[in-house]
Amino acid sequence: MALLEIKDLHVALNDGTEIVRGIDLIVRPGEVHAIMGPNGSGKSTLAYALMGHPSYEISGGDVLLDGESLLPLGADERAQKGLFLAFQYPYAVPGVTVSSFLRSAMNALRKARAGGTDDPIPIPEFRKDLTAAMEHLKVPRELLGRYLNDGFSGGEKKRIEILQMALLRPQIAVLDETDSGLDIDALKTIAGGISDLVGPEMGAIVITHYQRILNYIHPDFVHVFAAGRFVAEGDAELAKKLESEGYDAYLPEGIPGDG
Amino acid sequence: MAKPETDVSQIGREYKYGFHTTDKPTFSTGRGLTREVVETISAQKGEPEWMLERRLQAYEHFLTRPVPTWGGDLSQIDFDSIFYYVKPIENQAGSWEELPPDIKQTWDRLGIPEAEKKYLAGVGAQYESEVVYHKLKEELTNQGVVFLDMDSALREHEEIVREHFGTIIPFRDNKFAALNTAVWSGGSFIYVPPGVRVEMPLQAYFRINAENMGQFERTLIVIDENAFAHYVEGCTAPIYSSDSLHAAVVEIIVKPGGRCRYTTIQNWSTNVYNLVTKRAIAQKNATMEWVDGNLGSKLTMKYPAIWLTGEGAHGEVLSIAFAGPGQHQDTGAKCVHLAPHTTSVITAKSISRGGGRAGYRGLVNVASGARGAKSKVVCDALILDEESRSDTYPTIRVNESDSDVGHEATVSKIGEEQLFYLMSRGLSESEASSMIVSGFVEPITKELPLEYAVEMNRLIQLQMEGSVG
Ligand SMILES: Nc1ncnc2c1ncn2[C@@H]1O[C@H](COP(=O)(O)OP(=O)(O)O)[C@@H](O)[C@H]1O
Ligand SMILES: [Mg+2]
Numbered sequence: 142m143a144l145l146e147i148k149d150l151h152v153a154l155n156d157g158t159e160i161v162r163g164i165d166l167i168v169r170p171g172e173v174h175a176i177m178g179p180n181g182s183g184k185s186t187l188a189y190a191l192m193g194h195p196s197y198e199i200s201g202g203d204v205l206l207d208g209e210s211l212l213p214l215g216a217d218e219r220a221q222k223g224l225f226l227a228f229q230y231p232y233a234v235p236g237v238t239v240s241s242f243l244r245s246a247m248n249a250l251r252k253a254r255a256g257g258t259d260d261p262i263p264i265p266e267f268r269k270d271l272t273a274a275m276e277h278l279k280v281p282r283e284l285l286g287r288y289l290n291d292g293f294s295g296g297e298k299k300r301i302e303i304l305q306m307a308l309l310r311p312q313i314a315v316l317d318e319t320d321s322g323l324d325i326d327a328l329k330t331i332a333g334g335i336s337d338l339v340g341p342e343m344g345a346i347v348i349t350h351y352q353r354i355l356n357y358i359h360p361d362f363v364h365v366f367a368a369g370r371f372v373a374e375g376d377a378e379l380a381k382k383l384e385s386e387g388y389d390a391y392l393p394e395g396i397p398g399d400g
Numbered sequence: 401m402a403k404p405e406t407d408v409s410q411i412g413r414e415y416k417y418g419f420h421t422t423d424k425p426t427f428s429t430g431r432g433l434t435r436e437v438v439e440t441i442s443a444q445k446g447e448p449e450w451m452l453e454r455r456l457q458a459y460e461h462f463l464t465r466p467v468p469t470w471g472g473d474l475s476q477i478d479f480d481s482i483f484y485y486v487k488p489i490e491n492q493a494g495s496w497e498e499l500p501p502d503i504k505q506t507w508d509r510l511g512i513p514e515a516e517k518k519y520l521a522g523v524g525a526q527y528e529s530e531v532v533y534h535k536l537k538e539e540l541t542n543q544g545v546v547f548l549d550m551d552s553a554l555r556e557h558e559e560i561v562r563e564h565f566g567t568i569i570p571f572r573d574n575k576f577a578a579l580n581t582a583v584w585s586g587g588s589f590i591y592v593p594p595g596v597r598v599e600m601p602l603q604a605y606f607r608i609n610a611e612n613m614g615q616f617e618r619t620l621i622v623i624d625e626n627a628f629a630h631y632v633e634g635c636t637a638p639i640y641s642s643d644s645l646h647a648a649v650v651e652i653i654v655k656p657g658g659r660c661r662y663t664t665i666q667n668w669s670t671n672v673y674n675l676v677t678k679r680a681i682a683q684k685n686a687t688m689e690w691v692d693g694n695l696g697s698k699l700t701m702k703y704p705a706i707w708l709t710g711e712g713a714h715g716e717v718l719s720i721a722f723a724g725p726g727q728h729q730d731t732g733a734k735c736v737h738l739a740p741h742t743t744s745v746i747t748a749k750s751i752s753r754g755g756g757r758a759g760y761r762g763l764v765n766v767a768s769g770a771r772g773a774k775s776k777v778v779c780d781a782l783i784l785d786e787e788s789r790s791d792t793y794p795t796i797r798v799n800e801s802d803s804d805v806g807h808e809a810t811v812s813k814i815g816e817e818q819l820f821y822l823m824s825r826g827l828s829e830s831e832a833s834s835m836i837v838s839g840f841v842e843p844i845t846k847e848l849p850l851e852y853a854v855e856m857n858r859l860i861q862l863q864m865e866g867s868v869g
Contacts, residue, residue, distance in 0.1 A: 231821065232815075
């Protein structure tokens with residue numbers, strides 16, 4: 142069970158431009174928080190900053206996991222503590238197969254959990270977990286032997302992100318526009334897979350531009366994000382309202398939404 | 401066990417790192433090269449007159465050739481301080497304790513068995529899997545395959561050696577081919593009769609003596625019509641050698657319809673100048689493949705070549721070079737199209753880090769009349785830090801308009817984004833970088849025998865651990 146606390150978080154680009162301008166959020170196990178906002182509002186910047194991306198500077202505030210600040214930690218250590226980010230645009234790693242990557246990632250987390258000594262997952266156990274997760278998320282087997290995200294379609298990349306999440310079993314998952322690039326059937330499968338993981342073991346932040354995914358993952362809280370801040374908060378009803386009315390009503394003067 | 405006269409890798413071992421041999425006498429020609437040294441080598445081996453003559457001609461030619469200056473820096477080689485021939489005594493035991501600790505550590509971390517470590521250190525008998533070896537040898541003999549060290553081949557199959565020796569790489573080819581021809585010792589000889597396919601890779605490991613590890617080894621492979629063999633030379637574990645100069649020559653003839661693959665993984669210690677001439681001739685519809693990995697040495701200059709002399713012949717070179725601190729890998733490939741419808745593919749990958757320098761130097765030559773020839777060169781360089789360097793020197797000469805020659809080159813660095821992506825899954829920075837590097841060389845490691853591929857990836861991990869703070 143893990144508690145994520147984001148306290149008055151400010152995130153700036155290397156040139157000093159502040160993109161995230163004061164965010165407060167508490168995510169408890171079993172909760173789903175939707176963060177909805179127009180393109181360019183800083184949603185991915187927030188997600189990257191939570192994970193510790195070196196291109197973004199924390200210009201104020203703090204992020205705590207179970208009371209411990211994540212800010213001094215690298216991305217690897219944050220992952221080892223149970224944080225996970227499903228990327229909006231996952232990167233390709235040519236020459237590394239999906240299956241060997243998954244095993245390495247699982248082993249990296251196991252090693253951290255074992256206090257730094259190698260504790261590789263036995264191959265039969267790995268195969269069993271992998272097969273179960275793949276069937277559940279309807280990931281085609283042939284993707285396993287392909288190079289990670291290399292030449293994958295948008296939808297394939299998103300499936301592999303969620304497959305990683307299912308196998309790495311994070312305590313807090315941040316999903317950055319996981320719905321984009323998925324057709325409706327894929328969206329149902331993947332959203333179902335995410336919902337199944339939410340529970341006493343995991344809380345989630347679902348970042349999205351559209352309401353659509355929230356039909357399949359019920360959000361406990363909806364936060365409207367514009368120009369680096371939360372400008373409205375509510376429950377699932379707020380998401381529906383946004384869908385019909387658009388973001389304009391929430392945008393501060395002079396900052397047009399482009400979608 | 402090693403035959404008494406064989407282990408040339410012992411040469412010079414005593415003085416540099418303080419190895420001392422047992423009190424058994426060892427024959428050596430002493431430091432430096434003279435006509436007498438060449439004569440003595442030949443006499444020690446009881447060679448036929450023609451070979452002595454060839455050695456002496458090559459020696460004279462060696463003297464007249466200047467040290468090449470177009471590639472790596474060879475100016476520090478002191479030809480007078482080198483032992484050109486040492487005839488070691490059985491199980492010549494040096495002192496294990498005096499091996500440089502980093503080499504021992506690497507072996508430990510690679511999980512190299514004790515017996516093999518001693519072999520690699522040159523302080524024990526050769527590591528060999530005798531059971532495998534004997535079974536293999538029996539099978540080969542039944543098929544009519546000859547697989548011997550060159551010295552034995554010259555004694556037992558003089559005619560076939562004489563017919564081919566120096567025909568692919570004459571001693572006039574370059575200064576180091578001349579040196580090799582003058583003082584060669586050891587190396588492998590393989591003959592595969594028409595239509596015979598040797599499915600199991602032939603490894604120098606399995607041979608009964610250790611001459612393949614020598615300084616001036618000489619290898620000759622003849623693949624007869626429609627025959628096939630895969631020869632594997634070297635190993636991924638670092639080989640400790642105090643010899644400063646290794647100049648080998650490898651000649652291969654692939655007759656019509658035959659196929660030969662030659663895989664080398666070179667990981668000499670970083671004091672070694674590794675200057676190797678490798679050339680193959682592929683006749684009608686024959687296929688020649690060089691898989692060449694260079695991890696070790698101070699300077700390697702090696703450009704495996706394929707002369708496509710018969711119609712429809714195919715050549716392929718896969719090359720990886722890894723240059724770490726103080727290393728210069730000047731490697732590449734040459735494909736010469738001399739007949740119609742010949743095809744070649746060169747894939748070269750290099751990685752440089754810690755101030756290392758890795759380069760691709762290549763030649764594609766399409767002669768007039770080689771109608772419909774096709775060649776493709778892809779060379780990719782990965783540079784891991786600001787101090788390191790990569791160079792590309794491709795030469796393309798096309799004298800036939802009906803041909804298709806392509807060249808692509810990329811230079812990249814490990815992307816911060818890629819690294820962040822992998823680290824966000826819990827991999828440390830060094831684990832993430834070695835994963836990216838292993839992926840980068842995967843097109844080549846996947847062509848290696850499995851155990852070599854596994855060791856190669858482990859070596860990359862070790863190297864990356866050293867490179868990331
Ligand atoms: N690494 C970066 N360098 C420069 N500008 C950036 C960088 N990351 C984000 N931005 C800018 O910050 C703003 C927010 O981007 P982003 O966080 O990707 O928004 P969203 O995910 O909500 O679409 C945009 O104007 C974008 O161009
Ligand atoms: Mg975004």
